[in-house]
Amino acid sequence: MHCNGAGDIENCFLNTVRCGDLEDCYLDKYVDENSVIRYDAGCRSKQVCSGQGRRRRRLVVCTSCCSDAPDHNGPCNAKLCGIGPVTYANSTCVVCEGVHSDVTSCSSTSVCPPNEVCFTGIRIVGTSIRYVFGCYEERVCHAMLENENGGHRPGRVIHGDQGTPICHACCKGYRCNAEDCFELRKNMKITDFSPSVLG
Structure with missing residues (x-):
């Protein structure tokens, strides 16, 4: 799934993107400047996912990557950071x-x-x-x-x-x-x- 700055994880489910061979799916859960929980999701280089690259500085609650194929509950990044299967699945x-x-x-x-x-x-x-x-x-x-x-x-x-x-x-x-x-x-x-x- 793909989104930037979404206030609700279910909004991320409305868009999907296919990652490249050198990318994994990711989900970032973070706090914005107004102290609101936000979500970014999409594709990230495997190097960044493995901790060898750089990421933006902000108050990150959780950042996680996955490479599993989608299943009946949706893309793998819909289930990262402790989030259960999204109801839109x-x-x-x-x-x-x-x-x-x-x-x-x-x-x-x-x-x-x-x-x-x-x-x-x-x-x-x-x-x-x-x-x-x-x-x-x-x-x-x-x-x-x-x-x-x-x-x-x-x-x-x-x-x-x-x-x-x-x-x-x-x-x-x-x-x-x-x-x-x-x-x-x-x-x-x-x-x-x-x-x-x-x-």
Whole structure:
């Protein structure tokens, strides 16, 4: 995750950045000139993380680095300095407008509203395979599984979705909808989604 001078750690979760080969993720928790706790997060050179480089001088409460891959609770630096899994983790999804030519062409993330979960889909547009990513109502995901044998298609168009659907899947977890749609669909369980979450 990435932020500068955030007053709330959850604000850091709204942005992500990919670190280079010679960098690790880091989190600094410090006190600013107004005696307010602030957070900086992002990428830092491995040399600085190992204590061999220089850092800015300020009243630092905690500074820590990590190099673990993101998991269902989010990036590794979301759990440094004694901070537990951030509450936004389960609702942070890959979200992009329109249809995309491949699964890696959408890297934007967004926090879905409380009544929505992550969604991904594969579409046929003309003669091409296209992908969609976004948030979707949890109750519709529940209905999707309930009506699976009836060929139910979600009724709401999301994020510029178009074309003929060949896969649609919902999931919960940090950026879970970046995974393969067919794999997610196979692992969907009706008990994972509430039938009564209202929009």
